[in-house]
Structures are given as C-alpha cells and as structure tokens.
Amino acid sequence: MDEGLISRRYAKALLKFAQDRGTTDQIYEEVKKFEENFVSHPELQKALLNPVLSAKDKESLLAAAVGVAPGEDYLRFVRLVIHNRREAYIRSIYLMYQELYRELKQIAQVRIITAMELNEEAIGKIKSLILQKAGQEVEFIHEVDPSIIGGFIVRVDSMQLDASVNKELKLLRLKLLNSKKQL
Known part of the structure; x- marks a missing residue:
C-alpha cells in the first residue's frame, strides 16, 4: 500500500477522533513536538523499525518523543x-495531521530562512509585515x-520568495554562461 495513502488515512482518522474529543489543538502541539525530536534524534527512526523492541517499548518511546507527558488521546x-x-x-502520519490541521484552522505556515541567526526585533518586524499581508492566522518557523550566503528565503505554504545571495550568484553564473555561448 502507498505510504502517502496510509499516512493520509491515519491522519484523517486522528483529526476526526481529535475533533470529536475536542483535543485537536493539544494533539497538534504534541505531534509538532514529536517532529522536532524526530529530526534531532535520527536514532528514533531506527528504534521504531527494530523488530526486537516490544510494542510496549515502542509505545514508551513514542510517548517520550513528545518531550512532555502526552495526553490520553495521543497515547x-x-x-x-x-x-x-x-x-x-x-x-x-504526523506530518499529514499537521497539514490537515492547518488546512482546517486556515493557518498559513511561513518559513523564514536566513544565512545567520536573526535577533527577536528583526523577526518581529518580518512577522508583523507578513501578518499584515496574510489576512489569516500564521505559524512562523x-x-x-x-x-x-546572505539575504533570505520566505516560504508561505507552497509559494517561495528567494532573495538570497546564493540565488543571485547562480543567476549571474547562468547569464555569464549564456553570454559565452553567444560569442
């Protein structure tokens, strides 16, 4: 069976279950925390796939991956x-749940990528500018x-604005290569 299909079905079932129980927000926060820990600890994936681990151990592992005491619906x-x-x-499944949740709650996900860490004031200015233009709730990353190298990249859902130095250098390189071909 297709991984995307399995993930979507389980995520939809989890969302429906959470809506019925009124825990959509809590589960959303828990699966976001799981994702952060999953990315920062690649050995988690290996442990989940280990056939020697018992179901109880895997449950404990997934509960601990949330970082806090998970809710009963999550468990x-x-x-x-x-x-x-x-x-x-x-x-x-959890990534699909996050996508379905944001779609349900009409939350745009904005990813700001910079070459170096920004101070809170700069991030605040960018957030306020995006909030003015968005007209809906926004989640920032x-x-x-x-x-x-420099500049920034802003991704809003599936759209992207690339104002990075790296992109400009690539465009300049292409121009130079094309001008060489014409000579």
Whole structure:
C-alpha cells in the first residue's frame, strides 16, 4: 500500500477522533513536538523499525518523543498505530495531521530562512509585515542555513520568495554562461 495513502488515512482518522474529543489543538502541539525530536534524534527512526523492541517499548518511546507527558488521546492513537504495525509511518502520519490541521484552522505556515541567526526585533518586524499581508492566522518557523550566503528565503505554504545571495550568484553564473555561448 502507498505510504502517502496510509499516512493520509491515519491522519484523517486522528483529526476526526481529535475533533470529536475536542483535543485537536493539544494533539497538534504534541505531534509538532514529536517532529522536532524526530529530526534531532535520527536514532528514533531506527528504534521504531527494530523488530526486537516490544510494542510496549515502542509505545514508551513514542510517548517520550513528545518531550512532555502526552495526553490520553495521543497515547490511544500510538497504541492503534503500533497494534496495526504502522509505526514505520508515524512521522508521515504526523506530518499529514499537521497539514490537515492547518488546512482546517486556515493557518498559513511561513518559513523564514536566513544565512545567520536573526535577533527577536528583526523577526518581529518580518512577522508583523507578513501578518499584515496574510489576512489569516500564521505559524512562523525560522531556520538558519549558511549555504544561502546572505539575504533570505520566505516560504508561505507552497509559494517561495528567494532573495538570497546564493540565488543571485547562480543567476549571474547562468547569464555569464549564456553570454559565452553567444560569442
């Protein structure tokens, strides 16, 4: 079965369950925290795929991956996923849940990528500018990527504004290469 299909079905079921129980916001925060820990601890994926680990150990591992004491609805979903032997898909399920949640709540995700860490004042100015233009609730993520050399990249959902030095250098290189071909 297709991973995307499995993830989407489980995420939709989790969202529906959370809506019925009134815990959509709590589960959203828990799966975001799980994602942060999953990315920062790559050995978590290996442990989940380990056939030697018992279901109880995997449940404890997924509960600990949230970083705080998870809610009962989160734990019930984890048990369901483990019972159905779908723990390999847990990250993609949670990513899909986040996407469905943001779609439901009409939250735009804005990712700001800069070459170096920005101070809170600069981030605040960028956030206020985007909030004025967005006209809806916005969730901000700031990342540092030294490979862009300077400038910034702003991604709003699937749209991107690339004002990085790296992009400008690539465009300049292409122009130079094209001008050489014409000579």
